[in-house]
Amino acid sequence: MPDSMSQQPPGVSIAAPRTRDFSSVSTPELAQVLAERLAIAPSDWHRLKSNRRARAGEQAAIALVYLLKDQPEEALARLQQASGWLDRSISAPPCPSHGSH
16 A cells, blocks of 8 residues: 555656656756756746745755755755745745845
């Protein structure tokens, strides 16, 4: 009997896409591409700085990069940030371009 952590919500698939062949790309390179794709661009900062899903995804992807680069302490710190966004224990910092008041 599978445990509850291995069950997927209806309509959610974690199966690898079959439309491309990624065999020539290393796992760390794929993780880096994902992290770059999920990173919040400076032009989107104001719009997404409080978006919990976006911030958690960004941090989780960065955590994966660190984990694959054998830097577990850095990975754990990013996973804790992702968890904080999801459980609402952290909030967005002030915009960096506005400085401290």
